[in-house]
Amino acid sequence: xxxxxxxxxxxxxxxxxxxxxxxxxxxxxxxxxxxxxxxxxxxxxxxxxxxxxxxxxxxxxxxxxxxxxxxxxxxxxxxxxxxxxxxxxxxxxxxxxxxxxxxxxxxxxxxxxxxxxxxxxxxxxxxxxxxxxxxxxxxxxxxxxxxxxxxxxxxxxxxxxxxxxxxxxxxxxxxxxxxxxxxxxxxxxxxxxxxxxxxxxxxxxxxxxxxxxxxxxxxxxxxxxxxxxxxxxxxxxxxxxxxxxxxxxxxxxxxxxxxxxxxxxxxxxxxxxxxxxxxxxxxxxxxxxxxxxxxxxxxxxxxxxxxxxxxxxxxxxxxxxxxxxxxxxxxxxxxxxxxxxxxxxxxxxxxxxxxxxxxxxxxxxxxxxxxxxxxxxxxxxxxxxxxxxxxxxxxxxxxxxxxxxxxxxxxxxxxxxxxxxxxxxxxxxxxxxxxxxxxxx
Numbered sequence: 001x002x003x004x005x006x007x008x009x010x011x012x013x014x015x016x017x018x019x020x021x022x023x024x025x026x027x028x029x030x031x032x033x034x035x036x037x038x039x040x041x042x043x044x045x046x047x048x049x050x051x052x053x054x055x056x057x058x059x060x061x062x063x064x065x066x067x068x069x070x071x072x073x074x075x076x077x078x079x080x081x082x083x084x085x086x087x088x089x090x091x092x093x094x095x096x097x098x099x100x101x102x103x104x105x106x107x108x109x110x111x112x113x114x115x116x117x118x119x120x121x122x123x124x125x126x127x128x129x130x131x132x133x134x135x136x137x138x139x140x141x142x143x144x145x146x147x148x149x150x151x152x153x154x155x156x157x158x159x160x161x162x163x164x165x166x167x168x169x170x171x172x173x174x175x176x177x178x179x180x181x182x183x184x185x186x187x188x189x190x191x192x193x194x195x196x197x198x199x200x201x202x203x204x205x206x207x208x209x210x211x212x213x214x215x216x217x218x219x220x221x222x223x224x225x226x227x228x229x230x231x232x233x234x235x236x237x238x239x240x241x242x243x244x245x246x247x248x249x250x251x252x253x254x255x256x257x258x259x260x261x262x263x264x265x266x267x268x269x270x271x272x273x274x275x276x277x278x279x280x281x282x283x284x285x286x287x288x289x290x291x292x293x294x295x296x297x298x299x300x301x302x303x304x305x306x307x308x309x310x311x312x313x314x315x316x317x318x319x320x321x322x323x324x325x326x327x328x329x330x331x332x333x334x335x336x337x338x339x340x341x342x343x344x345x346x347x348x349x350x351x352x353x354x355x356x357x358x359x360x361x362x363x364x365x366x367x368x369x370x371x372x373x374x375x376x377x378x379x380x381x382x383x384x385x386x387x388x389x390x391x392x393x394x395x396x397x398x399x400x401x402x403x404x405x406x407x408x409x410x411x412x413x414x415x416x417x418x419x420x421x422x423x424x425x426x427x428x429x430x431x432x433x434x435x436x437x438x439x440x441x
Contacts, residue, residue: 014121015132016161016174018144022056026364027166030101032072033155040079041171042069045346045364049081091126101151112149139413140386142170192413197396200248202270204406207243214255219400222435223428230264230281238283260286309350318358320347327360341375349397361394361407368394368407381422388434389424391416
């Protein structure tokens with residue numbers, strides 16, 4: 001639908017004034033206003049199209065099966081649901097990290113920048129008009145602050161914009177206008193961990209998505225302590241625009257990013273009490289290969305998996321198939337499927353314990369499942385929420401030598417530590433931690 005009344009895009013300083021926030025979704029990726037003033041929201045992870053009244057109250061679901069809906073449109077009196085997002089043009093020479101699903105007017109385009117946490121305005125020829133949006137630095141900070149905006153759409157009168165933020169499980173509505181943008185928040189020492197984690201001996205590596213950093217932590221104390229960080233955002237051989245997989249071994253860290261396999265070496269004294277060792281990690285090489293699109297475990301790359309874990313004997317491996325909402329046991333020799341486990345909302349991370357049991361994190365359900373080597377469910381643990389002992393969208397998972405379980409609490413930008421029986425022990429991030437003995441430190 002072309003909006004002729006949206007003249008504000010021609011203004012020198014386009015801006016959005018916060019109007020409303022609607023929470024309670026699993027992963028809303030696109031939303032539109034319907035002719036009667038109600039809203040339809042494509043909740044990809046919930047496999048549903050949610051219907052809201054004009055005030056944002058949930059009134060039901062669109063009838064029919066909608067597996068992973070991605071894009072909505074209203075055509076000839078019918079709500080059309082697509083399983084793939086509509087492709088929108090992008091323009092060179094514009095500082096936009098990852099364009100999302102945009103909205104077209106009769107005089108221009110409005111495009112969200114997922115990783116830039118901003119909304120960009122263009123004219124029809126692709127001339128950049130301006131951008132607005134304040135990055136939500138604190139976990140789950142909203143009410144006008146943006147965090148990974150996936151899509152935008154205009155209300156039918158062209159005066160408001162609907163922004164979907166799948167990561168936060170919410171949509172925000174802004175009134176379009178002009179004005180000076182809100183000042184960005186000060187830089188804070190807030191945890192912002194990504195999805196990937198691995199461990200070896202007394203060390204843990206975790207990726208940080210915003211800055212392209214990899215953090216090296218030492219375990220053995222009440223909570224892990226940061227020894228150093230390396231990588232950094234950029235296109236250099238040792239840098240990352242995004243980290244897609246991690247593995248740590250004896251004196252070596254390997255990571256996938258920028259379509260390359262990057263290798264780093266380090267020296268570490270497990271007896272040392274030093275809390276930080278600048279320069280302990282040395283970059284070795286970056287090997288480009290277009291097949292490096294999946295996570296890494298030792299020397300195994302599974303392009304279609306969100307995470308993999310190789311069994312102790314090296315003959316089999318478990319792979320997480322997020323799209324199929326399952327995990328599969330495969331032969332490492334020929335990737336022949338041997339077993340499939342289902343029953344997840346959306347699995348993400350996987351790890352194997354010393355006794356062969358399998359741990360799987362479920363982003364959609366916000367808990368961890370343990371299975372026997374034969375695929376029998378043994379235990380479910382983890383409580384959904386934002387408090388120190390709770391988790392939101394757990395992602396990467398690893399098991400330390402003593403059996404302790406460490407999970408990236410991706411939705412809360414931190415990591416959680418659990419005992420073998422699933423009891424919560426501690427939560428840690430950058431510069432803060434909580435334990436089950438002390439409320440906060």
